[in-house]
Amino acid sequence: MTSPDFNLLIALEALLDTGSVAGAARRLGLSASAMSRTLQRLRDTTGDPLLVRSGRGLVPTPRALALRARVGGLVQEVGQMLRPAAPLDLSTVRQRFTVLCSDGFVENFGAALLARVAAEAPGIHLHFRPKGQRSNAPLREGAADLEIGVVGATTAPDFHARALFRDRFVAVVRAGHPLDKAGLTPTEYAAERHVVDDRHAPAQDPVDGALSALGLARTIVATVGGFAPALALVRDAGLVATVPEHHTRHLRQGLSVIPLPVALPDITVSMLWPPRLDADPLHCWLRGVVHAVCAG
Structure with missing residues (x-):
């Protein structure tokens, strides 16, 4: 079965509204002969003469009136x-957005x-919502709307990203x-008892990579699922x-901060979102708000 030509609906409306092939042709910018051919197609499609x-x-026939x-x-x-969508009226919007981020954010x-x-x-x-495993699956599957994090090798290449701030x-x-x-020396730093975030595998952690280049490794005695429990320990x-x-x-707050004894590049924290949300007016507004707050 062939798919219906929905353009015929526009022609049918013009024909029934004007009751005239010539009038419908003028409304749609067609010639009278082209409109006559369209009427014949409508008759063939509906199985009814429609206009006699x-x-x-x-x-109009009874079918045409119906x-x-x-x-x-x-x-x-x-x-x-x-x-195009109507202008966004934020005062009337009722919606829930899920943002994947760390407790620090x-x-x-x-x-x-x-x-x-x-x-x-x-x-x-x-x-x-906590990010959990380093995967963009919640964004892709619609379980989340925005993710805050560092763009890395595991980030889906088709996702959009915008930088929020730099960190070290x-x-x-x-x-x-x-x-x-x-x-502080690298040897002293590595020898102390460390707590690490289990979302970063040692092989991927830049700190462990820098220490490994010096023939050193951290003494890790605890792993946790975020910055808050790490700093509590x-x-x-x-x-x-x-x-x-x-x-x-x-x-x-109340803790001492020490520069690392190994050189590491700064990191860029970004927000990420899937292509399907890129042009959505409400999501554009949310991204603008997040960017403005982080910039401020």
């Missing part, structure tokens, strides 16, 4: 679907982000720890954590 001659004009009550609404609805930017959203779109609900790794210890001093168990400096600004 009576005196000098054409009159169709006329519906075809106008169908054409109007299709036309609305194919027009929520600590540093969550309050300011919620305040900005409440001022512009009070019906928006933000769900901050630092060592964090509690006050009075043996490493809380100037002139720094504070309460005297361990050493290596974390992004800017990202953990609030989490490490």
Whole structure:
């Protein structure tokens, strides 16, 4: 069975509304002969003459009268679907956005982000969700709307990204720890008891890579699932954590920050989103808000 030609609906509406082949042709910018051929196609498709001659004009058949009550609404609805979306009215939006991010992002930017959203779109609900494994599957499958993180080898190449801020790794210890001093050496740093984030495999961690080049390896005694528990163990168990400096600004209050004794490049924290959301007006607004809050 061949698919119907939906262009015939527009011609049918014009024919039924004008009751004239010539009138319908003028409305659609066609010649009278082209409109006559279209009417014949409509008759073949519907199995009904639709318009029949009576005196000098054409009159609709009962089938045509039944169709006329519906075809106008169908054409109007299709036309609305194919027009650009109406301007976004943030005051009326009611929607939930899921943002994949670290606890450090929520600590540093969550309050300011919620305040900005409440001022512009009070019906928006933000769900901050831990990223878990380093995979973009939640974004691709629609379980999340935005991800905050570092673009890396595991990032889907078709995803869009926009940089939010730059950061660097630092060592964090509690006050009075043996490493809380100037002139820390790589050997001293590696030999201390470390807590690490289990979302970063040692083979992929830039700190371990830099130490390995020197023939050293960290003494790792605990792994955790985020910056907050890592810094809690720094504070309460005297361990050493290596974390992004800017990202953990609030989490490490009261702790000592020490420059790493190995050279590492800065990292760029970005927001990522799938191609299907790139042109969505509401998602564009959300990305703009996130960028403005992080820049501020």
